[in-house]
Amino acid sequence: MKMYHNLRMLIKHPLMLVAALLIGWGCLPLSAQNATVSPQLGNLLAAYTHQSNEFGFEGGYGSYWQHNQLPITVTCSDFPTLSKDGVLRNHTGNFLYYKPVGSKTDKEKFLFVTCTAPTYLSIAMPKGYNITSYKIVIHDGLTPQDTVALNPRMPKLPFARAINWKFGEVDKSHIRENKEEKGQYIDPVFRRNEYVEINKDTPGLRYTIHREGNLGNILYFCFSGNRRWWKSAGVYLELVELTFSAGNTFEYPLTPTIEHENFVSLSSPSLTGKIIFHKFSRCFV
Numbered sequence: 001m002k003m004y005h006n007l008r009m010l011i012k013h014p015l016m017l018v019a020a021l022l023i024g025w026g027c028l029p030l031s032a033q034n035a036t037v038s039p040q041l042g043n044l045l046a047a048y049t050h051q052s053n054e055f056g057f058e059g060g061y062g063s064y065w066q067h068n069q070l071p072i073t074v075t076c077s078d079f080p081t082l083s084k085d086g087v088l089r090n091h092t093g094n095f096l097y098y099k100p101v102g103s104k105t106d107k108e109k110f111l112f113v114t115c116t117a118p119t120y121l122s123i124a125m126p127k128g129y130n131i132t133s134y135k136i137v138i139h140d141g142l143t144p145q146d147t148v149a150l151n152p153r154m155p156k157l158p159f160a161r162a163i164n165w166k167f168g169e170v171d172k173s174h175i176r177e178n179k180e181e182k183g184q185y186i187d188p189v190f191r192r193n194e195y196v197e198i199n200k201d202t203p204g205l206r207y208t209i210h211r212e213g214n215l216g217n218i219l220y221f222c223f224s225g226n227r228r229w230w231k232s233a234g235v236y237l238e239l240v241e242l243t244f245s246a247g248n249t250f251e252y253p254l255t256p257t258i259e260h261e262n263f264v265s266l267s268s269p270s271l272t273g274k275i276i277f278h279k280f281s282r283c284f285v
Contacts, residue, residue, distance in 0.1 A: 032132055035070050037123070037240035039097045039108045042067045042074075047091045056093025059153030061113065063091035072242070073124050078117040079178050086172060086218050088122040096153075101145040110237040112138070115157045117178040117185040118224040120170070123242065125217045130245050134219060135210040137239035138167055138196075140203050150234070160231035161200035166224040167235065168195030168209060175220060187224050198235070206238065 044062035056063075065074040075087070076094040083089050094115075097108040112121065125131065142150075147159035168190035178185050196207040225233025 032243050032245050035067065035072055035242045035244065037065065037067070037072070037074055037110070037237065037242075039110055041069075042072075044095055044097055046093055054092060055115070055154040055157055056113065059093070060096070061093030061153070062095040062097075063093050065095060071126050071129075074121065074240075075124070076112070076119055076121045078115070078119050080120040080175055081177060082172070082175070085127070087124055088120060088220075092119070094119050098146075098150070100141070101143065101149055110240075111142075111234055112223060112237050113232055113234040114165075114223045114225040115154075115232050116227055116230055118166075118176075118187055118222050118227070120175060120188075121221040121223065123219045123221075123240070125244060127217055128246060129217045130247070131215040131217065131219060131242055132245060133210070133212040133243045134215070135208065135239065135241045136221070136237070137206055137208045138198075139206050139236040139238040140165075140198050141236050141238075142203075142234050150232075154232060157230060157232045159234060160226060160229065161203070161233075162226040162229040162231050164200050165198040165226075165233050165235075166190065166195065166222070167198065167207065168221065169211065170220045170222045172218075172220055175222075185227055188222050190222065 042065050045064045045066070046057055046060070046062045047064060063076055067073070074095075075091055077088050077090050078092040078094070079090050081089045094113050096111040096113065098111040099106070099108050113119075123131075123134070142159065151158045166187065170188045170190055174189040176186050176188050191211075194209045194211050196209060198205075198207065223233075223235070225231075
């Protein structure tokens with residue numbers, strides 16, 4: 001019965017089930033491993049939200065990236081709310097696989113866009129994993145030709161460089177739930193050493209943030225662009241590299257719950273040719 005409940009709870013949480021199976025098969029050793037985020041290694045999905053001005057979704061931007069082989073997800077939101085497990089909800093369309101104008105290769109780049117509200121990004125793994133380091137390199141590489149090509153996707157929010165932009169890591173406690181009413185868009189408190197300011201007058205530069213330690217299974221970042229100017233800002237996620245281990249212990253309640261209030265009874269003749277005596281007892285699963 002205990003094994004049944006364990007399996008049942010894992011099935012309800014597919015990422016946990018995948019992680020458990022991969023560890024059991026030896027595909028994910030408990031020692032430190034490396035992983036990267038790129039268009040070539042994962043799938044980008046779009047999700048519509050309840051926001052009245054979801055121009056990103058309308059323009060073909062995505063909001064949820066899933067690694068092809070590892071239980072790693074990257075999500076974004078202009079109006080962040082967190083689930084009880086700390087995962088970003090209320091996704092908004094701020095990711096795009098994009099091939100720059102004049103590119104000599106067929107590879108697409110991972111474009112991260114923000115508009116009127118500071119946009120949050122989370123990198124998440126299931127409970128039981130521990131991210132031990134990360135390195136993120138962003139490239140302020142959109143050219144005037146690129147902005148001309150991209151502007152038709154969100155014509156009401158054309159790209160511009162109205163003010164300096166900000167990008168960096170944010171502690172969970174410093175995430176601000178932006179409000180669409182009255183344009184209450186406020187920058188979070190960035191971590192002091194994991195933060196960069198992108199100068200509007202020097203395009204083309206690359207910026208790097210990194211950190212090591214026992215970082216947990218979810219990381220949060222924020223990209224603040226032109227905000228109240230109603231203009232878009234965009235950078236390439238040129239490198240997102242993680243190291244992680246799968247040896248963290250965690251507790252998860254496995255108390256059974258009744259999912260059906262109406263009881264069901266079945267009767268069927270037992271054609272065995274024998275009389276079977278058995279004591280039946282009530283059992284809830």
